[in-house]
Amino acid sequence: MKKYNGIKKKDIKSKYDQTADHYDLRYENIQKAKFNALFYELKKIYDFQNKEIILDIGCGTLIVYEQFLSKLGHNFYYIGLDFSIMMLKEGINKNQVKLRHNNYSTILADVEYLPLKSEKINICVSLTVAQNLIDIEKHLTIIFDILDKNNGVLLISFHKKFFTLKYVENLLKKIQKIDYIHVNSENLEDYLFIIRKLH
Ligand SMILES: C[S@@+](CC[C@H](N)C(=O)[O-])C[C@H]1O[C@@H](n2cnc3c(N)ncnc32)[C@H](O)[C@@H]1O
Numbered sequence: 001m002k003k004y005n006g007i008k009k010k011d012i013k014s015k016y017d018q019t020a021d022h023y024d025l026r027y028e029n030i031q032k033a034k035f036n037a038l039f040y041e042l043k044k045i046y047d048f049q050n051k052e053i054i055l056d057i058g059c060g061t062l063i064v065y066e067q068f069l070s071k072l073g074h075n076f077y078y079i080g081l082d083f084s085i086m087m088l089k090e091g092i093n094k095n096q097v098k099l100r101h102n103n104y105s106t107i108l109a110d111v112e113y114l115p116l117k118s119e120k121i122n123i124c125v126s127l128t129v130a131q132n133l134i135d136i137e138k139h140l141t142i143i144f145d146i147l148d149k150n151n152g153v154l155l156i157s158f159h160k161k162f163f164t165l166k167y168v169e170n171l172l173k174k175i176q177k178i179d180y181i182h183v184n185s186e187n188l189e190d191y192l193f194i195i196r197k198l199h
């Protein structure tokens with residue numbers, strides 16, 4: 001069962017625009033905990049090179065950027081993509097000093113019309129975004145098309161309020177040429193997965 005919430009996209013965007021200034025107050029620690037659980041497992045299987053290209057889909061206020069910075073220093077290039085201008089602005093404003101290192105870009109766009117084509121992304125992250133999408137299966141297929149074919153990996157979370165574990169696992173089984181790790185998230189709001197693109 002996937003409970004697509006049926007809310008119109010323009011209403012979702014407007015909700016995030018209106019709540020952007022207090023998003024971190026409410027969700028920063030919650031989102032950090034999800035990221036940390038994923039990163040802990042990622043380190044075991046991923047061989048970090050210098051300058052990974054990281055795409056954060058539905059990046060919100062750039063919490064994931066801050067987390068990579070604290071773990072990897074400036075040895076990565078970050079692209080944050082979101083359709084809420086106010087979430088992006090909030091993220092850029094609070095990170096002005098850190099962002100001077102020029103290791104980032106932000107893109108204002110709908111993730112279901114991803115404006116990227118080539119297989120250059122090493123790490124793609126999507127934290128608590130799937131419940132807002134109309135066709136999650138199509139979206140995942142598009143993500144795997146832009147992941148690097150040698151070491152591309154997706155860190156993704158699915159909110160337990162909207163998805164059952166069975167639904168997510170069935171969804172992943174339908175996608176060809178991937179394997180995945182279900183990361184323990186007993187005390188967290190989301191199911192967490194690390195998904196690798198296979199040759
Ligand atoms: C729950 S927030 C998560 C934000 C961020 N990933 C984090 O962990 O803090 C969901 C984000 O997804 C964005 N979003 C939802 N649907 C989107 C879409 N179709 N295209 C782009 N961004 C979208 C929202 O604007 C919001 O910033």
